[in-house]
Amino acid sequence: MCPMPSVSPLSLSELTEHPIVQAPMAGGPSCPELAGSVSESGGLGFLAAGYKTPEAMYEEIKQLRGQTQRPFGVNLFMPQPDLADRGALERYRAQLAGEATWFETELGETDHAADDAYDAKLAILFDDPVPVVSFTFGCPTRQVLERFARRGTYTIVTVTSPGEAQTAEFNGAHAVCVQGVEAGGHQGTHRDDPQADGTGSGLGLLCLVTQVKEAVRIPLVATGGLMRGRQIAAVLAAGASAAQLGTAFLVCPESGADLAHKQAMTNSVFARTEFTRAFSGRPGRALVNRFLREHGPYAPAAYPQVHHLTAPVRKAAAKAKDPQGMALWAGQGHRLARDLPAAQLMDVLVTELAVARERLLKPDGTQSAAVGGGVPAGGAAADRTGGPGGTGAAGSPA
DSSP: OOOOOOBOOOOHHHHOSSSEEEOOOTTTTSOHHHHHHHHHTTSBEEEEOTTSOHHHHHHHHHHHHTTOSSOEEEEEEOOOOOOOOHHHHHHHHHHTHHHHHHTTOOOOOSOOOSSTTHHHHHHHHHHSOOSEEEEESSOOOHHHHHHHHHBTOEEEEEESSHHHHHHHHHHTOSEEEEEOTTOSEEOOOSSOOGGGTTTTOSOOHHHHHHHHHTTOSSOEEEESSOOSHHHHHHHHHTTOSEEEESHHHHTSTTSOSOHHHHHHTTOTTOOOEEEEOTTTSSOEEEEOOHHHHHHGGGOOSOTTHHHHHHHHHHHHHHHTTOGGGSOOBOOTTGGGOOOOOHHHHHHHHHHHHHHHHHHTBOTTSOBOGGGSSOOOTTSSOOOSOSSTTOOOOTTSOO
16 A cells, blocks of 8 residues: 655644634534635634544544534544542442433443544544644644654644643644633643632633743644634734634524523623533533532542533433523633524624734834834744644744
8 A cells, every 4th residue: 555645734833724623612513614614714613523433533523524624633532541540439429310310311331431532633634634633631642743743634632731832733733723721622731630620720821821932843723712803813912823712602592502601601691611621520610500600519530430420411401491401512702602694704803903903003103112013914823833843933923
């Protein structure tokens, strides 16, 4: 069998007309319809392969290719070590027994593999490459990232600290997705440390972007609580090349999120978010509902076992249209969600971004020093890493 010819990946600025990335949201929201609409509107749409079988992932890729010829991405979960305390899991199962009775369902089994079929998904993406692949919950090996680069695939690793970003750069990632604590859903930490729960050790997005920008030379995609164009302008000015939005797109009609989840984003009943292990066994930011309040304090650090344990209850709650029993993943900016079609939301965000950029200019038309050289008006800030090993000037928009 002849080896596939090597193809250089596009740079981040070449992948998108606008510096806006639709976050890969596992569990349904990031479906082909949403990703396709975002990509067609000049952003970078993403599919979420987490929790899906390799076959289901590939079917969604084929569906998305039928909707857009523009670049898109696929997100993979990294394999997780099995560190679950079996006794703690059984105690949590007993804790949840009343939920199963109330929703007339059974609790899930916890003996699923913790690798999320990672190797099988890699094989598909190596054999039939997509423009972008991103990773959550860890960093692939240098060999994996180099193989993607030879296939012409741009790779992005989710990070929550400068140290994680340096690991991603060392292993050959083309960019890092810098996730602040404001972000909804799971924190993409490379190591789940239960001792950090409740300590406030995570960093807010602007502080984290600044620290990571000074630690690595590859481009940054900033994510966490971003809902408006002026927030996108802020992270670009801080040194990011693009902004990734999840909660903002979750409420779009194209999103595959459950209607009760979408409606909860702006429902005054759900006034705030918290980090919790209640739904999956890994820290994630969600709207505070009854399930989180009652079970969060007792949830063990056991991912993905707790995810599988609670899955039938969460599905039954969604079927019953009961948001109090669902995992209502949401970022801190959830009250700013706008119920707009994805293409229209993209237009609004791009307009807001343009206005915010204009306000960063001095009256005489020159750019304010606060912008740090500014961001090109026609798309993502130019990065200088079209392939592995490329670098951009430290401290400048990359």
